[in-house]
Structure formats: C-alpha cells, structure tokens
Amino acid sequence: VTASDAVAIQLDKDAFKQAVVKNLHCTLGTDENKANNHAWWKATSAAMQELVFERLRTTQKTHYLNDTRAVHYFSAEFLMGRLLSNNMHNFELFETAQSALKELGVDLTDMLEEEPDMALGNGGLGRLAACFIDSLATMEFPAIGYGIHYEHGLFRQEIRNGAQIERPDSWRDFGNPWEICRPESIQQISLYGYVETKYGKNGAIQKEWHPGSIVTGVPWDIPIVGYGGKTVNVLRLWQSQSSEYFNWDVFNAGGYVDAQRENVESETISKVLYPNDETDAGKELRLIQQYFFSACSLKDIIRRYKRAHGDDWSRFSEQVVIQLNDTHPAIAIPELMRILVDRAELDWDTAWSICTKTFAYTNHTLLPEALEKWPVRMIEKVLPRHLEIIYEINHRFMTEVEAKWPGDNEIKAKLSIIEESNEKMIRMGNLSVIGSFAVNGVAEIHSKLVKSQLFPEFNELYPGKLTNVTNGITPRRWLKACNPLFSQLINKKIGDDWILNLDKLDDLSAFASNKTFQNQFMKIKQQNKVALAEEIKKLTDITVDPKAIFDIQIKRLHEYKRQHLNLLHILALYRRILQDPDYDMHPRVFIFGAKAAPGYALAKTIIYAINKVADKINNDSRVNKKLKVVFLPNYRVSLAEKMIPAADVSQQISTAGKEASGTGNMKLALNGAVTIGTLDGANIEIAEEVGEDNIFIFGLTVDEVNQRLAEGYKPYDYYYKNEELKSILDWLDSDYFTPGNPHALSPLKQSLLDGGDPYLVLADFEAYCDANIKLDKAYRDKSKWAEMAILNTAKMGKFTSDRSIKDYVNKIWKLDSCGVK
C-alpha cells in the first residue's frame, strides 16, 4: 500500500458538514445554536463512526469469507489516547473536517480537546499495544486486540503544593462514541470452587471444576482504523458483570459460604487499572482481572473457530496465534489446556502440542520486582483446576530438564514453574517460556540480556525460541497528526510516502545541511515551542522563553529511569550560576512529565523534589533568565502529543541494562529532538541509525554497570570525591527548597548514599554533566544543531511500528495480509 493508492473515504466538505449536522440533530438531539464544543465533538465522532462501521463490516466479512489466520494480541493494557483526530487522519479526512467545521463555526483543534484520553494503560507496554494495532490495521493484517474494559483508566494526577495526588480517571462518564457493546458475544467464566476427580469407564481420570462463582464478560468493541481506511480491525475489551447464574453447590458445601465473603465481587473485576508499572503487587483482584480477560478472549476465539471448523481441533494453531503482551495474560496457557483436556477431551500430548503452537510471549522487563509470581495458595483458591494443570505442565517439563541435565537439581529449581520459597510461588515468566513457541525481547540489547541473564538455560534447552523484535511507534499519530507543520514541510520536500514507508524519511538527509531547509525546520520547531510555552503558562502559570532549549524528560517516574539524575544536574547548574552569575550557558527549560505509582514513596518524593526545586529556581531572579524547571501535571498521551513536537532535547538516561527498549526516545527523535542518553534499550539502535555525531551518549555501559556492582559499588566515594556533587546532595538535606519543612527531600539523598544508589546515579553524574556541556555548546551553533535535529528525523525509519509488525509477522506470526476491497 502506498499513500497515493490508499482509499481516501469519498466525502467532501459539504457532505461532511451534512453528516455532522445530521448527527447533531439525530444522535445528540440538539442543534447548531445550542451545541457546545462537547456536543460538536460527539456529533463529529458519530459522523466519523458511520464511515468506520461501513469499513468495519466490510473488513469482518472479508476476513470471515477468507477464513484467515489471525493474530490475537492479548494485553492487559491498551493506552489509546484520543481517537477522533487519529481516525480523521487515517481516513485522510482531517483537512476536510477542519474546513467543514470551520464553516459551522467550530474550531477543530479546540473541539478535539473535548475528548477524554482513553488511558487504559500505564506506560510503554500499553502504548506499544496501541501502536501495534494501528500498524496491523494499516498493513491489513487480520488481527484482534483483546483487553479489559476498565471503568477507570490510569489515575489523573494533580499536583498540590508540589506533591502528587491521585484522582480517579473517568474516561466514559458522558458516554464514549467509539465503543459498541456486543451483548450477542457475552461470555461466562468461572472462579473459585473446587475440583472433583471422577473415574470413567476404563478407569480414565476425569476432572470436573465446580466453580464458586460465575462472572459475565460483556464485550465492548473499539474499531481500529488503518491508515488509508481500508481495513478496520477491532479492539475487544471485556467488562465484568455479575451473573444471574450461581452455582449453588458451593453454598451447599458448608465451608465455602464463609470463604465466599472474601471473594471478589464480579463488578469490581474491571473497575480499575492497577497503576503499578514494573512492580508486581501480587493482589488477588489483579490475578482475577488477568484470568477474566484471558478466559473471555479464549472463549471468544474458540467460538469463532468452531463456527468454521466445528470440533476439528487439528487446524486450531494454523488459524490462531496468540501474542502474550508480557506475562499478564499468561494464565491463558493453562486455561487453553483446561478447555482442550477437560472439555474437548483431547489427550494431554495433543492438547499441549496445540497450545505450544498457539502462544508466543513478549518480555518487556528484566527488573526482578516486575517479574510476576503468584502465591500457589492464591491460585489454588481462585483457579483450583489451573493449579493442577500447572503442576502437570511442570512435572512433564521437569522430565525434559532431567533428560538434558541429568541429576542437576540446581537447574531444576531454577527452571521450575514453581518457586520453592517460604511461600510457594508460580513463576509466570517460566510458564510463558515453556508454553510458547516464541519468546521475544523488545530491543537488541534487551533480547540479548533475556537470553544471557534472564533465561540462559531455556535458551540452551530451546535453541531459536528466544528472539528479538525491536519496538516501534506509529508515525501516523507520532508525526503526521501531532506535528502538522513539520509533516507538511516534509511532504513538500520529499512527498508523503513516508507515512507508510518511514525509511523514505532518509531522503531528508540530503537537505540536512541546506540552510533554507534548516531555517524552515527551525522556524517550525520555534512555532511548536511557542505553542507549548502557552500550554505551560495555562497549566502551571510558569512563563518560559521559547528561545531557550526545551529539554524534555517524559516517562513514568522510576528510579531506574533516573529523573533524579536530571534533577541533580539542574541543581548543579543552579549552583554554578549562583557562584558565577556569568556562567556561560544557553538558556534552558527543563520540562518533566511523569506519574508515580501511588505506593512508590521514593518516586513521589522525586516528583515533590522536582516541583520544589522548580519553585525555587523559577522565582530566583539571579538564575531564572537562564534556567527554568517545569513539571507538567497529568502526563498522558494527549499531553505527549503537545510536548514532543516542541522538544529540542530528549532525555533518555536510564541505568544501562534497565530500560528494555523505551519508545518515547523514538517519538522525540522522530520529531527532531536530539537525544542525550545512555547505551540502554533502543537508544543503542537509535545511536546506530543517527550516528554518534548526532546523539549525546554518556555513562556506563551494561558491562561496566555489572562490573561496578560486582566490585562493590560505593556511592560515598563519588560523594567525597566530587565537591559539586557533595554540595548538591547536602543542599537536598537542608530546608532551602522546602522552607519550614526541613528534611522533606532527605530520602532522596539517603537513597543515593546509605541506600546504596542501586541505579548508579552518582557513578554517572560526572559523565552526564560533561555530556550536557557538549550539548549546550552544540546548541549555540544553530546551523549545526538544525542539521543534527533533521538527521534525527531522517534516520528514524527503522522505528516505525510497521517494521516491528513485519518482524513479528515474519519471525513469529507467519500471517498473510488480507486486502479489503
């Protein structure tokens, strides 16, 4: 597909106007004189949805008639953001809509602000899922996203007196125009109860699960419009509901009545998204969420399969591939085994063979605290039959391990699905590797570490199973839609083929040193910075100078991402200017956006520290001509879309080996920001693409980090050696930034010294300061900087999610695309 032969939906300005007005009248029951922006937004969305449905029907019919193999992307999170602008862009109707609405007296940009973000995800993993389903639809692959219809997405962040406050997110309070309820596809799933062992005629053992409760899953479909508007796939999200049906056996079984009281109520299952990113809290409700959406989705898939193939299971894995987005849906593996063995009555080996040809698993993190483990006792209570199946899977697997490493109990203990700790645990990572035919990491270095550090024995046991697919981002949302001025400039210069073939951006390289093009680029960057400066004023009342360097760090707040390293450097600059008012630097605005998990105290202290330092610096006339610090509250997809086009500098400064990939790094570079970063995750591949002259790499490498830690890393050495560092850390201990509240920031200093500085902030501090000095020097040469920035955009071809999806298709899914007429 190329941009030119994409089917732009045939709808001119007048037809668009008519469609909107009709919906204003007939869907909203209001009219042009009474309608506010919210009503216009709903009417316009409804008008768009009519086009969407038309293509959705055609797509579904085509897929059905062709009986295509399809990928089923199981993910507890889909961080979709807003849909109206995206759907307009993908139907190539944005300009039409803009002029149509203008004639109706409506400003499209203002109107789009009415749409709440669909924030059904935490961060990278959830947004990756959203980019992937965009690419799948764009390249016309048969695909379904399966997830949870959370009533409340990720919390809304407010900042009060510098501290994060969590407020509930209500994304569908006034109705969501994009979702369609599908009561005809409701599913029922079981929880709790007990397992009965029965003996068949010839002594065959039969297991019957008598559930303690039944939960109804109601599917809501969100249409996913591919670019060009040909294929419209579906994201199917399950909402939980209590079921009228109840298994009274359990009540009759005496003891269960009490246990039942502690059980999770059906309606709460899909109530709220867990706000933990990279820490596994091990909560029963979360396990139930995972099982609920995995089981509903599997039943949905099997219903569809049976419609075409009846009881013939032999073609199941030819038709169905299920991608597990991290281990969150890994319980689907024993669930499919249960269906095949207990329900379809296949023998174990046949069932296992189907299973292990169906599942593939993506790992997104090496952090031990993020690797999911469930207490055996919890699984036994919630999913008693699944526990038995997991034991059986493990028993057979242990036989394989024994054959490979005879008598080696250490390896057995390590590879076992069951961790024999004080409290026995089920390791979902091990289960996922054993139950899948492919396992991938999300960037070259990460996949290498998955093989060498996380699962080395599995890699030996199953050669070729572990592989890499580097992440990507959709250029439709993250360049075309969010940065219209730059997109139009690119179109004028090299045409618009880049939208579907991002490698084409490399044609810009030829103009990177062209002064006219540089000026055009810098002018647009400046306009985007002015727009962000206005947004900053509106949101925080802080005035920033758009001529300053806009230096941006946007991502979840986590120690390994090292927002506090950025903060220490800001304090260093503050101190330098105080000591030398003529300290030579280009004015710079440091801009942050980050949510902290509500229970992550140190992350919250870092947010508080950023805000308190910002208050001080922004109001200190000795420094605020050169230095400003901004923390933008409630960082989310729609805010990212405003920040990224305005960035000069992209901060990607995680401890080497800790950030699996990162995707914000790609979005910022695509929009012409220059990265200052460590050799971690996809930064390494970005550096390879843009070349070392067009990126500021600093700090310890993975090997050096491991070496330091092995030697016995002593943060105090750096504290005593570096006078500047010492003064800054001591500064945090004073009440300078928190008058009347001394020691409020001490936990930060403490974590970096007595706390052992687990992410080697102090070890990288000096290298980071040096890299910042180089960056500051580079910015003064406007033409050189423009060239670097343009080359960053030009060299981002690799990081389109279209390429990631092609990699998945070729290496793992083996799908054919299916053109929809």
Ligand code: 26W
């Ligand atoms: C159990 C709690 C929990 C929740 C979410 C553990 C782990 C997660 C995710 C794996 C966190 C996440 O989003 N990881 C990010 O995934 C991105 C997409 O692959 C990567 O780009 C990021 O580097 C990685 O941190």
